[in-house]
Amino acid sequence: MPIEVLKFVPWIPLLAAVFCCLCCMRKPLRPLAGPICVLSIFTGFVIAVLTYTEAVAGPAQVVTFFKWIGVGVDAQGNGGFQADFAYYIDSLTMVMLFVVTGIGSLVALYATGYMKGDRGFARFFGGVSLFIFAMTSMVMGDNLIVLYLGWEMVGLASYLLIGFYYSKPSAVAAAKKAFIVNRIGDLGFALGIFTVYMTFGSVRYAEIIPAAQAMIGKVDVATLSASALAAYQQATLPHHTAWVMAAPLLLMLGAIGKSAQIPLYVWLPDAMEGPSPVSALIHAATMVTSGVYMISRLLPLFEYSPYALPTVATIGGVTAIFAGTIALCQYDIKRVFAFSTVSQLGYMFLGVGVLSSVGGMWHLISHAFFKGLLFLTAGSVMHAMAGQLDLRKMSGLRHKMPVTCWLMFAACLSLAGVPLTSGFFSKDLIIAAVFDRAQMEGTWATGYYLLGIAALVTAFITASYGFRVWFRVFMGPEQYEMGHEDHGAPEPESPDHSAEDKAHQHGKNTEDHDTHHGHHHAPHEMPWWPMNIPLVVLALGATVGWIVVGFIGSHKYGWIGSMVYGSSAKPSVSIKHGTMLGLDVHYVMMAVSGLLAIGAIALAAYLHWLNRDAGARLAARFVGVVKLLSAKYYVDEIYDAVIVKPLRLKAQLFFVIDQLILDGLVQLVGWLPGNTLGRAAQKTQTGRLQGYGLGMAAGLAILAVLIFIVVN
C-alpha cells in the first residue's frame, strides 16, 4: 500500500470522534459510538500493517497532508518558520503506531463491553477517538509543532476522560490536576521548541535530526541536504552552542510532565479516577510513554548535550525506586498499578538515558501489554465488585473470576520480570545497559553503578507489590465486601428522571443480574466477547510477545532492535557489553534480576497468601515507614503547602491590590477634583435667578474695570 495512506491514520479517529459526539445527541444512536471508535482505531492498525514494508524500507520519509503554520516560507517551501501537518515515517514511527493502534483497538474493544449501558457511552468513545487522533499525530508528526499538538491534545483527551464521571468532585479535581501539571511540563517543552527554532532555524525533524546527527559526528556533514546543512550551520554558530545544549533539557521537562517522572509525577496516581480502560490505554500503555518516544526520536539532540542523557537517566532511576516504594503500601489496586506505571516509566527513562533506546522502546512495548492488561483486569475486578478497589476488602476471588485471575497472573509475571516473560527481557536489557554504561563511562561511573543498583532494587520491589495485589485479591480465603457505588455514572432511565446524582446504576451484564441492587450480587466473571478476548491477546503479548518483538530477525535485539537502529533513535555510540565476574553483564543481570523476581514473589506469597498474619506483623513493626509510604511521602501535601497555597494567597493579594490600589487610584483621580474644588464651588450655586444675575453683572463690571485700566 502506498505510504501516503498513512496520513489518514490520525484523521480517521478524529472523524470518528465527531461522529461519537453526534451520537451523544440522540439516545438510540449512543451504542453506535463504540463500534465506530473501535473500527476507526483498527483501520489505523490495518493501514500501519499494510504500509509496514514500504515504511521501514530505507530512510525516513515525509508525507505531507496540508499546510498548518508558516511564516516567511518562500515559494519553494524553504526557509522561515514552517510546521505542516506532515508525517515523518520511519521504523520508530511504525513501532509506536503499532503500539498505539494495536493496544488502542484492544482496549477500545474491551471498553465496548465495560462501558455498556453507561450514560456517557458515546462521550467516552468520543474521548478515546480524540485521544487516538492526538496520540497518532504525536508519534507521526514530522515536526516539533505537530508533536506539541499531539502532546497537548492527549492532555485534553486525558482531562476529559479522567473527569469522565464529572459529578464526582474527586474526578474533576484529578482531571484538572493532570492538565495543569502537564501544562507545567509543556511550558518547558514549548521553550525547548523555541530554543530549537532559534538555534536550528527549523522545527522539522528532516532538518534538525540530520543536523544534530552531524553535530555529534554520526553522519558526515557532506551528506546533509541543503536545508539540513543550513540548520547545521546555524546551530554550530559559537553563540548557539550553549542553547543547543539547553534545548534537550527544556524538552525533557515536557517529557517529565507527560511521562509522570519526578517531580511532576503527582498527577498520574490521581488520574485513576477515570474509567479503567482509560487508565489502561492512556495512563499506562500509550500517552505516558510519549516522553520516552520523544527522547528516542530526538536522541541525537540529547546526545549532543553532555548533561541531558545523564539527567534523563538519573530522573528515571530515582523515579523508578521512589514510585516503587510508594506502590508497596497502597491499598487501592489501581493506585498500586499507577505508581507501578510511574516506576516502570522510570525504567524506560533510565534505559534511554544510558543510550539503550532499544531497551527503552522494548520495555515500552512490554509495558504496554502487561500494564494495559493489569489495568483492564483491575477494571474487571472493580466491575465485578461494584466499584470496590480496596485490597483489604477482597480476597480469594479466584473461584468467582477464574479467567480474570489467570490473566492478571500473566500480567504480574511479566511486570515482575519472571524469566521468559516479555517484561523480563526488556527490563533486563535496561538494567544491563546501565552497568554497560557504567563500565564505559569514566567520570560518572559511580553514579551509573548506583542507578544500576537502584534498578535492581526496584526490580525486587516491583515483583513484591505486583504479587502482593494478586495474592491478596485472588488467593487466600474467599472474602469480599462489595462496593457501595458502581463505577459507572448513574444512568437515569427515562428523560424525566431526576437529575440528582444519587440514582443508582445497574450492573453491566443485565442478562444475568438483578439490575437494581448493585451491591448485593456476587462478583462475576466478565464475558469472553468483547471483554476477555482482547485481554487474552494482551496476555499473550505480555508473556510470549518477546519472541516476536525481541528475538525474531537478523538484528542482535531482534525486530525491535532493527526498528530502533533503523531510525533516529540509534545511539551514536554502540554500547559494548561489559563484563562482570568474568561473564557478560547481560547474562549476569538476567540471572540476578530473575532470582530477585522469584525471591520477591516467594516473599509476597508468604506475606500475602500463606501467612497473612506475618505480613500484618511486619507492617506493624514498621508502622512509621508504612505510614510515610501510604501517604506517598506527603509529596502532594508539600506541593500544596509550598506552591499552590502561596500562589493562591498571592492571587488573592493581587486581586485586593487590583481593586484597592490600581482601581482605587483611578477612582480617586475621578473623585478628588469633584469633592474638593467642586464642593467649594458648589456653595456659590444658590439656584436663585437674582444671584446669577448679580454674578453676571459683577463679572461684567470687573471686566469693564479691567479693560478700563488696561486701556489707560
Next chain:
Amino acid sequence: MPEALSTFALSHYLLVGAVLFVLGLIGFVTRRNLIIMFLCTEMMFQGIAISLVAFSRFHSNDTGQTFVIFVLTIAAAEAALALGLVVLLFRRKRTLDAQAWAAMRG
C-alpha cells in the same frame, strides 16, 4: 439730521442707555416676580439698543442700526416665548415667585 444731534453730545445718549440698563439690572436683581424680572431684562435690552443707535449715528455707520432692528425683532419673538414659559411656570406652581424655582441649587 446731524444738526439735531449736535445739541446733544453722544454722551447724553449713552447716559440714557446706561441708565436704562442699570435700572433694568437693579430691577432684575431685586425683584422676585418673574414677569417684572422679564420686563427688566427687556429694559436692559433697550438700553443697549439706544447705545448702539447712538454709536451708529456718531460713526455714520448703518450696521449698528441694522443690528438694532434685528435685536428688536428677536426680542419680540423672545418676549412671546418667554411669556409663554412664564405662564407655564405659573401653572406648575401657582406662583410667580422666582424663588420657587431653585432646582439648580448645588
Next chain:
Amino acid sequence: MIPLLVILPLLSAAVMLAPVKWFDDRRNAWSFALLSTVFTFIASLLLAYQFDWSSPGITMENGVEWVPAFGLSFSWGIDTISLWLILLTTFLMPITVLASLTAVGERFREFYFWLLILQAAMTGTFIATDLIFFYICFEFTLVPLYFLIGVFGSGNRLHAAKVFFLYTFTGSMLTFAGVVYVAYFNTTLGNDWTFNIQALYGAAQAMSPLQQALVLGAMMAGFAVKVPLFPVHTWLPLAHTEAPTAGSVILAGVLLKLGTYGILRFAIPMAPEAVVTYGAAIGVLAVMGILYTALVCWVQTDVKKLVAYSSVSHLGFCVLGMFALDMDNIGAIGAVMYMINHGLSTGALFLCIGMIYERFHTREMAAMGGLARVMPVWAFFMVFFIMASVGLPGLNGFIGEFMTLLGTFNSPSNVLGWEFAAIAGIGMVFAAMYLLYLTGKVVFGPLKVPHVDPAWVSDQHLPEGHGYRPRDLNLREIGVLTPLAIACLVFGLAPYPILKTLEKPVAQLTAPAQNVAQARLDETAHRLVELTTEPIDLNTGALPLSPRSTAAPLWAAGSAD
C-alpha cells in the same frame, strides 16, 4: 464597496429610529437588525473577494474631502490586517444580534440602534487612512457602548458606563495630542497639512528620538487603556461585568482590538526609535499583566469577571508579540492572529456565559455547578471555547499564543529577548489553572442549580419535585455558537493561508523598527570590533542575533516585487 460597510449599518440604524409601528415588535426589530448585519457581512465577503490579497500594503484607497485647508478627509483604504479585522467585526455582529433576541428588555429598538452605530464606528476605525477620521471613529465607539452598558447593563451599570467612558476618553485625548503633533511636525518639514497615514509615516520617522518617545508615549496612553495593558486595565472587568452580553462580546471581540490595531498601525511605524528603546518597558508591562491578571482570574467568583480579566491577560501576549520585532515577524503576525482569535474565542465565552445568565440571572460560580448534567450541549460548547482560550493546539488560540511567544523568544536582544517569552510562558500554565477552575466549578462537579424565580422561566418547563431544571440550548442558541466554533477550528487547523496574507503588510509596519534594532546591534558589534584586536566575523559574532539574521529581511523581498 468599502464605505458601504460603514454606510449600511448607519442607514439601518436610522431606519430603526423611523416612527414605524412595525419596529415596535421585538421580533421585527430583531429580524431587521439581523438582516442588516447579515447583509453587511455578505458585503464584507464580497469586498474580501474583490480584494487583491497579494498586495503588500494599503490598497483600494479613496476618499471624500472634508476640510482641505487642514488636509482633513474621509479617506479610506485597507490592507489585509484591516480586512481581517473588518471580517471579524462583520462576522461577530450578526452573531451578537442573533444572541440578543431574548436578552434585551424593553428598549430593544434603541438597543439595536446603538449596536448598528457601534458597528459603523468600528468598521470606520479599520478602514480609515486619515488619522483624524480614524480618531473620530475610534472615539465614537465610546458613545454607543456607553449607552449599551449604561442603559442595558446589569446592577451597577451607570457607574461602569461612566468609568469606562471617562477612563478610555482621558487616554484617547493624549493620543489625539500625539496625532496632531505628528501632523504639525510634518508641516514643519515644509509640507502642507495632512493627516494621511502614509504621508505621516515618513515624517514621523524623521523626528528626533525625544520627539518619537513623546509621540509613542502619547499614543500608548490611549491605545494601552483600550487594549487594556496592565496597569490601566481596571475599567475592563467592571465594564464587562455590567455590560449586556452583546456589549461584552463586541467589547472583547472587536473594541479591545482597536487598541492593539492602533499600536500596530500607528505607534510602531511612527516611532521606531522609541519603540526599540522603550519596547522592553512595554514588554515588562505586558508580561506583568499576563501573570498578574491571570492570578487575579484564579480567585474570581463571578464567571464573567473571570473571563474579563482573562482578556487582559491574553492581550498581554498580543502586545508582547507586536513589540518582539523578530526578523521573520513571527511575533507581529502572531499578534494579528491573536487579535482575531481572541475575538472569536472570548466572544464565544461571553455568549456562553450570557446564555447561563439568561437562565439563572446570576453569574456567581458558587451558585451553580455540574451544569454538564442538565445542559450537555452548552457544556460541549463551553469546554470547546475554554480549550480554544487555553491555547490548545488545533484550536485557534494556540496559533496566536505560540507565535507571539516564539517571536518574543527570538526577538533581538536589544528589544525583548528570550527571558520575556520564558516568563510570559508561565501565563500558559496560569491560563490552564483559572480556566479549568472555572470549568471544574461550573461545567463539571455535582449538579447545583441556582434558585430561579419562576417569572424568568415562564417559557421553560418546571418539572415537579426536583426543582428547576434549566433547558439546554435551543436551536437559535446553537446557531449562535456553531459558526464561532467552526471559525475556531478553521483558524486553528488551517491558518496557513491567513498567515500568508499577513506577512507583507505586517512586515511593512514593523520594518522601520526592525531596521533600527538591527542597526543598533550592528553598531554595538562594530564597536566590539574596534575594541578587540582579533577580527570577529560579524555573521558569527559574539552577539546573540536572532535566527536567520544573515538572510535578507522579509520586507526587502516584499518591496522588490
